[in-house]
Amino acid sequence: AQSVTQLGSHVSVSEGALVLLRCNYSSSVPPYLFWYVQYPNQGLQLLLKYTTGATLVKGINGFEAEFKKSETSFHLTKPSAHMSDAAEYFCAVSESGGSNYKLTFGKGTLLTVNP
């Protein structure tokens, strides 16, 4: 079984500060990992993904995440927060291989950016 834990349901940062959103996962097979962003009353948009290869993944809007197998983590970072980054962020995991697809989401982290 796979699962995702996002530490902190709400993170607040100042504009220009580092953004760090934490995600830990469990998976019985090598995982595929994703970060999505959701603005109010909208669908989810993919920020970045890890499947294989380089463990540091760069995404849109200046975000990046690093896959650390030993820590079962996939934390999302951005060096300098913008007001437009205020949104809810979801980490998700799927299991590589197999015949059944299932994308499991964390409960989300709401990011607030203060001026």
Add this chain to the structure above:
Amino acid sequence: DGGITQSPKYLFRKEGQNVTLSCEQNLNHDAMYWYRQDPGQGLRLIYYSQIVNDFQKGDIAEGYSVSREKKESFPLTVTSAQKNPTAFYLCASSPAWNTEAFFGQGTRLTVV
């Protein structure tokens, strides 16, 4: 433009009535999914379909039904058996297994 269209955006129904949420995609994706989103709960998988005329239950299928008669369409029916249907419903599709899912804009269902 290619994408996923969910309609309507807002839907109100009386308790005890069945209601069908529409999801159409023109991305030529094989796989389609329905998720339910409640505050603080993340996204929970209701049903998914890998191919036309085939679908599987997700984690919270009770009280819901789906069909996949066409590749482009994956409607979700919320039946009167669903005890707490008020939620935000998201449809998604993906081109193949273990690739990222593309989401529609969602339908907010309120049952009164």
